Each structure stands twice: as structure tokens, then as C-alpha cells.
Amino acid sequence: MSLSNVPGSFRDPSGFLYYRDNQLYRQINHAYSRQYEHLIQSGLYDELCDNGMIVPHHEVNLDLAYDDQAYKIIQPQKLPTISYPYEWAFSQLKDAALLTLSIQQAALKKDIVLKDASAYNVQFHHGRPVFIDTLSFDFYEEGRPWAAYRQFCQHFLAPLALMCRTDIRLNQLLRVYIDGIPMDLASALLPTTSKLNFSLGMHIHLHARTQKKFAAQTHSSEKVKGSLSKKSFLALLDNLTSCIQKLVWKPGGTEWYDYYESNNNYGEEGLKEKEILLEKVLRRIAPKTVWDLGSNTGYFSRIAVKAGAENVVSWDIDPGCVESNYRMMVRQKETCLLPLLLDLTNPSPGIGWDNDERLPMQMRAPADAVLALGLIHHLAISNNVPLSRIADFFCKLAPWLILEFVPKEDSQVQKLLATRDDIFTTYNQDCFEEQFKELYTIEESVKVQKTKRTLYCLKRRKK
Amino acid sequence: MKKNITITVLMICFVLFSKPAYAYIDPGTGSLFLQILIAGVVGFLFTLKTFGRNIKSFIKGFTLRRSSKPSQKQKNDDAE
Numbered sequence A: 001m002s003l004s005n006v007p008g009s010f011r012d013p014s015g016f017l018y019y020r021d022n023q024l025y026r027q028i029n030h031a032y033s034r035q036y037e038h039l040i041q042s043g044l045y046d047e048l049c050d051n052g053m054i055v056p057h058h059e060v061n062l063d064l065a066y067d068d069q070a071y072k073i074i075q076p077q078k079l080p081t082i083s084y085p086y087e088w089a090f091s092q093l094k095d096a097a098l099l100t101l102s103i104q105q106a107a108l109k110k111d112i113v114l115k116d117a118s119a120y121n122v123q124f125h126h127g128r129p130v131f132i133d134t135l136s137f138d139f140y141e142e143g144r145p146w147a148a149y150r151q152f153c154q155h156f157l158a159p160l161a162l163m164c165r166t167d168i169r170l171n172q173l174l175r176v177y178i179d180g181i182p183m184d185l186a187s188a189l190l191p192t193t194s195k196l197n198f199s200l201g202m203h204i205h206l207h208a209r210t211q212k213k214f215a216a217q218t219h220s221s222e223k224v225k226g227s228l229s230k231k232s233f234l235a236l237l238d239n240l241t242s243c244i245q246k247l248v249w250k251p252g253g254t255e256w257y258d259y260y261e262s263n264n265n266y267g268e269e270g271l272k273e274k275e276i277l278l279e280k281v282l283r284r285i286a287p288k289t290v291w292d293l294g295s296n297t298g299y300f301s302r303i304a305v306k307a308g309a310e311n312v313v314s315w316d317i318d319p320g321c322v323e324s325n326y327r328m329m330v331r332q333k334e335t336c337l338l339p340l341l342l343d344l345t346n347p348s349p350g351i352g353w354d355n356d357e358r359l360p361m362q363m364r365a366p367a368d369a370v371l372a373l374g375l376i377h378h379l380a381i382s383n384n385v386p387l388s389r390i391a392d393f394f395c396k397l398a399p400w401l402i403l404e405f406v407p408k409e410d411s412q413v414q415k416l417l418a419t420r421d422d423i424f425t426t427y428n429q430d431c432f433e434e435q436f437k438e439l440y441t442i443e444e445s446v447k448v449q450k451t452k453r454t455l456y457c458l459k460r461r462k463k
Numbered sequence B: 001m002k003k004n005i006t007i008t009v010l011m012i013c014f015v016l017f018s019k020p021a022y023a024y025i026d027p028g029t030g031s032l033f034l035q036i037l038i039a040g041v042v043g044f045l046f047t048l049k050t051f052g053r054n055i056k057s058f059i060k061g062f063t064l065r066r067s068s069k070p071s072q073k074q075k076n077d078d079a080e
Helices: A030-041 A044-050 A090-108 A149-165 A168-176 A183-189 A192-196 A198-213 A230-246 A267-285 A299-306 A319-331 A376-382 A387-397 A411-417 A429-436 B002-017 B029-079
Strands: A003-005 A015-020 A023-029 A057-060 A070-076 A112-114 A122-125 A128-131 A137-139 A289-293 A311-316 A337-341 A369-372 A400-405 A440-447 A454-460
Touching: A023 A030, A030 A044, A030 A070, A030 A137, A044 A090, A090 A112, A090 A122, A090 A128, A090 A149, A090 A168, A090 A230, A090 A319, A149 A168, A149 A183, A149 A192, A149 A198, A149 A230, A149 B029, A168 A319, A183 A198, A192 A198, A198 A230, A198 B029, A230 B029, A267 A299, A267 A369, A267 A400, A267 A454, A289 A299, A299 A311, A299 A337, A299 A369, A311 A319, A319 A337, A369 A387, A376 A387, A376 A400, A376 A411, A387 A429, A400 A429, A429 A440, A429 A454
Parallel strands: A289 A311, A289 A369, A311 A337, A369 A400
Antiparallel strands: A003 A015, A015 A023, A023 A070, A057 A070, A112 A137, A122 A128, A400 A454, A440 A454
């Protein structure tokens, strides 16, 4: 019998997540029993479940408890991929924000309030945002202000406003500030014109100033009770909702956004050929979970879905590409895809307390297969990563690797070498095979017609 | 000395008389006051918005009921 805490689940005295024999459970402590029963009996849980807004769970035997504080044990539906707000495109964070507000609006009708409004309470499942913190609900007391308002502004409103009005890359600040972007920093970074917007002016700029003003004083929400009626609370939520709905970011102008249109070095036939080869290989291996690294707008991720994969994570470095991928996914109502932002040369590290609260990218693995198409030259040439180190890295992620080797003669590599000395004496197909054979067996290799590239199907060697 | 005693007494009072809150996160004092201010400002507009929405749905329902009445009259005429 193995029992271990989920490292990131410790702040809330109501309960926590843990693993028992590799199964994920949530313990509901006695102290939270009344709130939990109210959540169920009020019908709020069923309502949110029916609308796909909250992760469903079922109650299990108390024998599976972590300790004697347990009132009940629930088993939430397991999500195939965990992701974090600094890995989301603009619209993903926006949809997560709107979900949080909708849940609070629905909860208020049943006199329930959200205790917190952290972006980490939301995950993506079947292409849509879903709330995962079943213990976030508390009794609403008329008149009491919303304790989670500050957190909502820092986790959602500030990064969205910054991405939209200052620079799309500023969501990366969420990696540095684990409890959301501080209001004074957001206020300093936003353009002055944002002060003319009533909602941003109030929720961010004035918020930063009132925080500073009251910094030395402490009042609990208990003390300011009686000041925010239910109607006012709804008005506040409504204002936050329209403020966020009006924040729009159009992808375009980022580095890789229009890659396929302006850089189609395959020509249509080459692309089609690659598609057919890839689908064939994928159908043979039949992976259920696929990580497509450097996926651009997810063109080949969708081939993986077509070939039968149920969970395809489409990672790319370009925020415009991830945004386009997500928008297409929502438009086409796709359920097997998850577009995420990732710089492979600096992937998401472990952050938070003991660098353990939010998992590094590698620990979200393993997948069944990794796709590394049109990628290796960016790592080896643009970033000087030795081929053996690349093999090592991919090895940690999945047992199968489908990789497209892009030789120096390829036009894309020629572009990369145009402005620098060619120090890459060992970057060629023979060296590539030699290096990768240390860790993989080459199951198959096929030249992609009309191109200079070769598609490899590699299987990780058993240790 | 006097200042220390005052602070200690205030802290004891705070601990003794404040109800245990389930807000395990720090709500931020400034944030608590600010949302009351904002809600006060947007509250009136929100009331108008909700009122407008209710009027709209009332009119919609009313016109639907009106448009279904002639067909009822038609049915009665046919039956006769």
C-alpha cells in the first residue's frame, strides 16, 4: 500500500488531494462537512456537473482515507493532462476566468460563495475549461465582501489585461508570481490609456493604490461585513465578466504564426506525403496519448487525433500559434486536443513551495508517443543542443518517438545558418542515427518525397 | 511600553472576538474596501441592466402569447 500527498495540495484546511496505490483521492475533513453536504444538497454540484463546469467525482469508502481527520473521501475523475496558467494561450486564460465568474454567479443563487479564485482551480478537459476544486465552496453570508476578489484580479484580470494591452508574453509573469501578478506591478506595466477604461481603472489601477494605502492595516472580511449586499456582489461579478469579455487579443505578427503560409518548403505534395506517412506510423503504434512538440497551429496534432489518439497535447513556443490552435479547437468542438505554450529550451520548471507545488513539464509525462516534426534543427542548430542531449530529453517523455530529421541541405536550416558560422560538424543524418541508437532502436525510416527530410519511427530501448 | 500594551490588548481582542473565517487566503484589506466602492458605482447600472433584461423577456413572452391566440381562434372556428 502506497500513500503520498499531492505536493501542491496543502493550503486549504478543508481537505486535500493524495495518492493511495496510484489512485487520486480527495479527503474532505470534518471541518468542511457542512459545506460539502450543502454543496450537494443545494443542487449546485449537479447543476455544474450537468453543464460540464466542474470535475465529476464519486464518493468512496472511508477506509481509503489518508488520516482520521476524514469526513468523506471522494475520487475525482482523472484528467489526462495537467497544465498551468503560464502555459495557456490568451483565450484559454480568458475562458478559465469566465468559467470562475459563471460558477460564482450560479453559486450565489444558492447562497454559496467561492473561497478562492485561483487560476490553478481550473484545468482543461475535452477541450474546455473545468473547475477542479470541489472544496472551494463555502456558505455565503449576506453583506460579506468577496474574499477571493483580490486573487481573481491577480490570477486572471491582471495577466489578461497585460497580454492584451502591453505584450502577449507577459503571462510568463505567472511563473514568477505563484499567487498571480501583483496589482502594483500590473498597474505599472499597463499603458496609461488603460486608466481611461473604467473597469481596468478600478480593478487594477485603483486596486493597486488601495492595496498600498491599506497595506499596514488589517481588517478581516468579517469586520467589513454588512457592506456588500448580494445585489452589489452580483453587480461586481457582472462588471468583471463584461470587462474580461471585452479583452480580446488577435493572433498575428508573432514569429511562427504564419509559418505554413509563408515558408512552405514542402510544397503541397510534400506536406500531403508527410501526412500520409505520419498517419500510417501512428496507426501502427496506436498511441493513446501523444505529445506534439513544436506543433505550430496543431496541423499534425490533428493527424494524430485522426489516427486514433484520445489525448494529444499540442505544445508550441509561439503564443499566436497556440491561440490559433485553441480557437480552431473551440470552433470545431474538438475534444481530444490540448494546445499549450512551451519553450523547449526552457520548459516549465517546478515552482512554488519547495519547487514542488506545480510540476515541471517532464513530470506531466509520460505520453505514449512524442512527435518531433520539423523541430530537431531548431534545437541542434539554433540552440546548440547536442544530439545526444536531445535524445536524452525525448527519452524521458515517451517510449515512442516520431522524429523528422531535417538535414543541413534543407532550406530552413540554410536560413538558420545564413547569419552564423557553421560549427555543426556533427549535424548530419549518420551522426543523428548513431547518437539516437544509444537510446532508441530505429523501427522505420522513410524519406519524405519532394523534400530532403526523413521521417523516423524510434522505439526507446529497455534499460 | 504603553504602545506595546495597546497593541497586545488589540491583538487579544481581535483573536478573542473575531469569528473563524473560512477565507483561508488573504483577502487583502484594500481589496475588501475597493470592491464595495466599485459595486456601489456599478450597482445602479446593473439594476438597470437586469430591469431591461426582465422587460425584454416579458415583452417576448407577451408577443409569443399573442401570436398563439389567433391560431386558437382559428381552431375554434374550424371546430364550429
